Amino acid sequence: MIFGDLMAVFGSNYLEMLDFPHSCNVRSLITKEETRKELKTAKDRKIFSKDVKKNFCHYVLKESTIYIKPYEDDEKEYSEILVIEISLYSSENTKKIAEMLMKVISYPVLLFFNDGTNIQLAAAHQRKNLSDADKYVLEEVVMTDWFPPNSAFLNQLSLKKLNKKDLYSLYSDYVNQIYLFNASQKNLNQSLYNDSESARQVIGKIQSIDDEIISLRSRIHNKETSGAEKINLNIRIHQLKKEREKYLTPIE
DSSP, X not given: XXXXXXXXXXXXXXXXXXXXXXXXXXXXXXXXXXHHHHOSXXXXXXXXXXXXEEEEEEEEEEHHHHOOOOEEOXXXXXXXXXXXXXXXXXXXXXXXXXXXXXXXOSSOEEEEEEOSSOEEEEEOOEEEOTTOTTOEEEOOOEEOOOBOTTOTHHHHTOGGGSXXXXXXXXXXXXXXXXXXXXHHHTTBOGGGOSSHHHHHHHHHHHHHHHXXXXXXXXXXXXXXXXXXXXXXXXXXXXXXXXXXXXXXXOOO
């Protein structure tokens, strides 16, 4: 495939807003077949084949390309950050795809999903597997909602605005910006958070409430649930909804 075709597929001008130096640019197509071979299960390979159109590594951030020093301690090693874009046939499994890819890539990744109209960003810290020095443990995958390629959010990801002390600090800033963006999109009560960590905690509480509501609704629709149990479950759902409202900006 010629280079022009690749750019037609990926249309990735929005990535220029990240302000990486030209020295980081690799523009490398990763074939679906070579990625599929790395996936752990037949189910993962099936999802990847069905949903992913192309995957493309745009940038490699390391000391020789971006002049930011690596970071290593007993638990973490951040010597490179990969910036990868995935063009999609279907967007229904992006969280699963992010997890499966980040588990087989030995470097932290900024993963951009592109459905042809909007963008979604995923990131996840890694730590060393203390029982196997050649393996890494993937921490929580954090993802944005879908946003347009001209979103002001991308300005917050500009290299000029982020911590360049070392590659771990830089990657942490990307993760922090995702939490802050998600907080802004969920209409959180701003009095409850003042940084990315407190935003993460509030989002986590809302997610926990939402998960419980979904579980309770499933029990309500279970044929074996008695009428009395359904009444109690509905009361609990009402209580959870009132609790959820405490974390959101009041509607005037």
